Amino acid sequence: MSAILTSLRHCHDREANNGVPHDNSKDHVSANPNRKASIIMVESPTGTGKSLSLACAAMAWLRYCEDMDLKEDDVVHELMEDDAKSNNATRKRRDWLESWQPDNAVPSSIASSLNNSSKAFQTQQSQVKKYAITNRAALNKELNAIRARLSKLSNVSAMSESTATTDETKSERTLRENLLRSGISRALAVERKRHRGFKGMNGNAKKRRVEKNKDETDFMLEDYHSDNEDKKSSLGGSDSEDENDVVLASLNEKPPNPPQSKNTNLSAKAMLHGANLDGSGYKFDPEINARARSYDAAQDTLKAVGQVKPGTGLRKIIYAARTHSQLSQFIGELKRTYWGDTVKVVALGSRSVLCSNDDLLYSSRDKMKSRRSEAAITEICLDMQKSKGDKDSTNGKVSSKCPLLESSDAVSTLALHSLAQPSDIEDAASLGKAGHACSYYASREAIAAAEVVVLPYNLLLSEQARQSIGLSLKHSLVVIDEAHNVPEALRGISSCQLSLPVVDAAMSQLTAYTTKYSSRLAGRNLSYLGQIRRVLMAMSKFLNKPPLSNHKNTNNDSPDSRKEMLAAVDLMFRLKLDNLNLFTLLRYM
Secondary structure (H helix, E strand, O other), X not given: OHHHHHHHHHHHHHHHOOOOOOOOOOOOOOOOOOOOOOOOOOOOOOOOOHHHHHHHHHHHHHHHHHHHHOXXXXXXXXXXXXXXXXXXXXXXXXXXXXXXXXXXXXOHHHHHHHHOOOHHHHHHHHHHHHHHHHHHHHHHHHHHHHHHHHHHHHHHHHHOOOOOOOOHHHHHHHHHHHHHHHHHHHHHHHHHHHHHHHHHHHOOOOOOOOOOOHHHHOOOOOOOOOOOOOOOOOOOOOOOOOHHHHHHHHHOOOOOOOOOOOOOOOOHHHHHOHHHHOOOXXXXXXXXXXXXXXXXXXXXXXXXXXXXXXXXXXXXXXXXXXXXXXXXXXXXXHHOOOOOOOOOEEEOOOHHHHOOOHHHHEOXXXXXXXXXXXXXXXXXXXXXXXXXXXXXXXXXXXXXXXXHHOOHHHHHHHHHHHHHOOOOHHHHHHHHHHHXXXXXXXXXXXXXXXXXXXXXXXXXXXHHHXXXXXXXXXXXXXXXXXXXXXXXXXXXXXXOOOOHHHHHHHHHXXXXXXXXHOOOXXXXXXXXXXXXXXXXXXXXXXXXXXOOOOOOOOOOOOHHHHOOOOOHHHHHHHOOOOOOOHHHHHHHO
């Protein structure tokens, strides 16, 4: 671990001294705005404590950076005094591990402040830090309250003879589930009270008119106005209609203009909001930031605390591994560290792992043979969120709104409880099932408030996936376990398979759709649908052709005779699609 800390110190020196040389240092790194992040490669045999060493060194680095990010006169000591006392009351004094800091280094956040001595800039920075510190203190206070209640329940349970012989892990998980149920019940009561007050102020809501052809109009395409029309997410940068584009719209359908909170008794959603935690939303009330459907903090000229991407919350340690068991092992090692009781950890996984809705996971009651694939689960989940919830599931088709996403406050409360103690994938799934809330979207909502994010390779290596979940690598420490598997993971992310039956099915469905709605679609939509149909026809024709053979005695039925490798450009010319702009077509889709 000493070697890892030394390497981190050298990396931090190079970052901190970038443009701000020390008086006693002759050899310093010159200012370079395009400087790349440092890379450390650690090789260690199995069973030598590598995971524990990485966890300790990474947490020491994170705690040091957090202290320096928020260091400004006596602001930290005034606003965080109560939280510090509660954390250190039953803990020993800081040892050499927690008090580690780079030698003669100035953090990049402080260096940038020194370069810009403008009084207005310093005033803004002070406001940002105070805003972030206040909201972080509120989050830590709530998490400490949850931990205190859980500790009391554990003490009572330990004194009971009925639980003396049960497994400790299962007993702790049961206590967390019971505490979560009570927390969600309180959150739902507050939510119902808020809705009743909003309904009383605005009168009875008008009943929605049910059109006769409602089922058909649900599938109508919106008018497409421009080839350069991009979709912007709340974090800025995602052009794809992913799960967050659907679920966040439904979860944030709340009464506008909530009451000013004065940073007291914040809701769970406000405490977890990224713009509140990194200070970039200092111009607005925390509740307004949390309920806003589209807040683009990236457009603000003010930098967030720690120079993280505005709106992404705390500075993070991002740990990536190939399997969920490796991620769970790292979380177990984190629990053994000095910070194991208070570190905020979120484990990211797929819907098939975190979802507890059996109607979505299985096509029939036979769970052994009817489990759906990951792609089918994702598609049905998004369709359920788009539906209005006025239909029932029939003939194995899920068309009603997901019951686990009915309450936004329940999902936020689940995210808050998952951060109270380090939770792996299994813990997160069991908590969601017990609280009758969606663990998948709760884990996404907890990302901004998490200090450690553990995730599989595909979420880390795909830029589009990171943007869709609001995960930024800026000024974060990224740890990749078994990095020799990264090339294979990259090939898997960048590859796809398209078979002839899939192309034929897509062709028939597109033809039926165009025939049914051609008289009601705009001309631009019909043009793009025609281009998609042309692409599908070319692919179907190409796949139906017999393989080309350069040898007279080649058996056309052998697998090798049907293999052919083509470059992307050659394939486009072979399909006679070189005059189509596939990037424009992809943006339309």
